[in-house]
Amino acid sequence: MTEQRAAVDAAGLRKTYGATAALDGLDLRVPAGTVHGLLGPNGAGKTTCVRVLATLARPDAGRAAVAGHDVVRAPELVRTRIGLVGQYAAVDEVLTGRQNLVMFGRLHHLGARRARRRADELLERFRLADAADRPAGKYSGGMRRRLDLAAGMILAPAVLFLDEPTTGLDPRSRIEVWDAVRALAGGGTTVVLTTQYLEEADRLADAVSVIDRGRVIAEGSPDRLKSRLGGDHLRIVVEDPGALGAAAAIAARVSGAEPEVDADALTVGAPVPDRVAALTGAVRALDEAGVRVADIGVRRPTLDEVFLHLTGGPAAQQDEPAHDDEEVSA
Amino acid sequence: MTASHVPHVPQIPRTPLGRLRWAAADGWTLTLRALAHRARRPEQLAMNLLFPVMVVLMMGYLFGGQMEVPGGDYRAFIVPGMFAMTMLFGVESTFTAIAVDAARGVSDRFRAMPMAPSAVVVGRGAADLLDSLLALTVMALCGVLIGWRVHDGIGPALAGLGLLLLLRFALIWAGVYLGLVAKGPESVMMIQILVWPVGFLSSALVAPSTMPDWLGAVAEWNPMSATVTACRDLFGDPSQAALASGSWASGHSVLLAVAWPLAITAVFFPLAVRRHRALGR
Numbered sequence: 001m002t003e004q005r006a007a008v009d010a011a012g013l014r015k016t017y018g019a020t021a022a023l024d025g026l027d028l029r030v031p032a033g034t035v036h037g038l039l040g041p042n043g044a045g046k047t048t049c050v051r052v053l054a055t056l057a058r059p060d061a062g063r064a065a066v067a068g069h070d071v072v073r074a075p076e077l078v079r080t081r082i083g084l085v086g087q088y089a090a091v092d093e094v095l096t097g098r099q100n101l102v103m104f105g106r107l108h109h110l111g112a113r114r115a116r117r118r119a120d121e122l123l124e125r126f127r128l129a130d131a132a133d134r135p136a137g138k139y140s141g142g143m144r145r146r147l148d149l150a151a152g153m154i155l156a157p158a159v160l161f162l163d164e165p166t167t168g169l170d171p172r173s174r175i176e177v178w179d180a181v182r183a184l185a186g187g188g189t190t191v192v193l194t195t196q197y198l199e200e201a202d203r204l205a206d207a208v209s210v211i212d213r214g215r216v217i218a219e220g221s222p223d224r225l226k227s228r229l230g231g232d233h234l235r236i237v238v239e240d241p242g243a244l245g246a247a248a249a250i251a252a253r254v255s256g257a258e259p260e261v262d263a264d265a266l267t268v269g270a271p272v273p274d275r276v277a278a279l280t281g282a283v284r285a286l287d288e289a290g291v292r293v294a295d296i297g298v299r300r301p302t303l304d305e306v307f308l309h310l311t312g313g314p315a316a317q318q319d320e321p322a323h324d325d326e327e328v329s330a
Numbered sequence: 331m332t333a334s335h336v337p338h339v340p341q342i343p344r345t346p347l348g349r350l351r352w353a354a355a356d357g358w359t360l361t362l363r364a365l366a367h368r369a370r371r372p373e374q375l376a377m378n379l380l381f382p383v384m385v386v387l388m389m390g391y392l393f394g395g396q397m398e399v400p401g402g403d404y405r406a407f408i409v410p411g412m413f414a415m416t417m418l419f420g421v422e423s424t425f426t427a428i429a430v431d432a433a434r435g436v437s438d439r440f441r442a443m444p445m446a447p448s449a450v451v452v453g454r455g456a457a458d459l460l461d462s463l464l465a466l467t468v469m470a471l472c473g474v475l476i477g478w479r480v481h482d483g484i485g486p487a488l489a490g491l492g493l494l495l496l497l498r499f500a501l502i503w504a505g506v507y508l509g510l511v512a513k514g515p516e517s518v519m520m521i522q523i524l525v526w527p528v529g530f531l532s533s534a535l536v537a538p539s540t541m542p543d544w545l546g547a548v549a550e551w552n553p554m555s556a557t558v559t560a561c562r563d564l565f566g567d568p569s570q571a572a573l574a575s576g577s578w579a580s581g582h583s584v585l586l587a588v589a590w591p592l593a594i595t596a597v598f599f600p601l602a603v604r605r606h607r608a609l610g611r
Contacts, residue, residue, distance in 0.1 A: 090435030109340035
């Protein structure tokens with residue numbers, strides 16, 4: 001029953017910096033062997049949460065156990081079971097990739113020989129063997145991130161924390177990191193990752209906690225979160241602006257809700273309870289009314305829309321790498 | 331589960347001796363790291379070694395012609411001064427190493443690992459002292475070439491070396507503390523600017539007795555001066571008898587050269603430890 005054991009079990013975590021409550025009674029439970037996304041806007045408390053769980057910051061109140069050990073009472077034991085990959089690729093840029101991993105291995109008390117062997121294994125596994133003897137400072141962003149991940153994997157940790165693992169990476173490197181994270185999760189490692197990228201949470205996470213102002217405001221699988229927004233959405237694009245009225249009337253009939261009409265995009269949209277019935281009903285009615293349709297479909301809301309709905313603000317844009325500033329300086 | 335790949339989870343030692351062994355091993359690993367930096371960046375090591383040599387040659391040959399040192403020779407006079415200056419400049423490399431690790435997140439990674447918290451400074455300190463020893467060796471060879479000599483035998487000379495390393499040791503804590511409070515490694519500019527007045531307002535390159543009285547008094551009480559003057563005494567520099575100002579500070583330079591570094595350590599060691607602990611707040 002190891003799958004049911006919690007790798008992270010935190011309740012009522014509080015942490016204030018000056019007048020700001022970075023964590024304001026945060027609860028988090030992550031079953032072992034799963035990938036859990038912490039999703040939230042800048043300054044929501046994601047980084048502080050990871051810092052507390054990784055024993056880098058002491059909570060003011062609340063409790064947290066990671067891999068079965070209390071983060072305040074037994075931080076040393078927690079440290080033997082976790083890996084941390086922070087917002088920046090925290091590797092020594094002067095040393096080579098191999099030297100970095102050997103150093104981190106020795107600091108994990110593997111002993112010189114075992115540290116070397118482990119370094120070789122990890123270089124192979126993260127496809128860095130060819131670059132092993134080049135200084136890490138000369139690596140590309142994606143390679144440096146992979147080295148960073150490898151350094152977080154020295155002891156094959158029970159729980160791996162990734163703080164915005166793909167912030168600032170180009171799309172190709174991002175996919176490389178995603179692949180690496182999936183492979184780790186496939187090997188049984190519990191992964192807790194923070195991200196501002198909804199797509200990232202959608203692709204990687206088994207479950208997501210949406211964090212805003214230091215607390216969890218929604219939790220569940222990406223699918224469940226999406227269905228919280230009223231499930232599916234019918235969208236009709238007409239060819240002729242004159243047909244918008246008729247299309248809106250049909251959308252209202254099949255959905256039983258007030259449709260949104262976008263005259264510029266010639267689009268009518270409405271939330272629908274039953275996707276198949278709504279779609280077939282709409283197609284038939286539009287056909288009978290002789291409305292010429294450019295496009296019609298039913299889709300689930302994106303996590304972006306869920307996010308917007310839950311936090312009342314837009315999610316960060318993909319192309320502006322941003323950090324939880326107030327937390328980094330703490 | 332890929333159990334075959336999983337290395338053992340290290341058992342944290344429970345005995346004080348076991349913990350000490352862990353701490354020593356971690357400190358050594360980070361010393362090796364710093365030494366590996368030198369090996370990977372020989373050009374930077376060369377720069378660090380040649381810079382003080384260049385200053386000695388510049389001072390000795392450009393200014394030296396106009397400098398009169400009663401009873402002695404200016405070039406021999408400034409060599410102990412530059413020894414101490416090199417120790418002072420060392421604060422920059424301590425600062426930079428600590429600030430770079432903090433800025434890159436390497437410090438956080440260390441703190442989330444099952445390693446001894448002391449290792450970061452122990453490794454840093456050991457590497458910095460080895461660096462200083464190497465720099466002093468190069469400087470001494472250069473000194474001998476331009477006419478500097480040890481006159482009172484090997485014992486006092488080693489005592490002088492000890493005082494120089496003691497000053498460097500004290501400055502490690504200052505460098506660690508400043509590196510932890512700095513906004514980033516770029517702030518080293520500020521340190522670079524600050525070390526010059528501290529270095530020059532001392533007995534390193536000119537005798538304080540030649541300065542305006544009030545300035546000379548400040549220079550004599552500069553911790554740098556204590557080490558420099560004590561070294562000249564211990565090395566038997568012939569100028570010392572003639573230059574003695576008769577002040578308490580110049581008369582008790584060896585005492586001060588021990589007391590000042592201890593005082594600096596007493597201030598900055600607790601500050602550095604507190605700052606390091608505060609990272610977890």
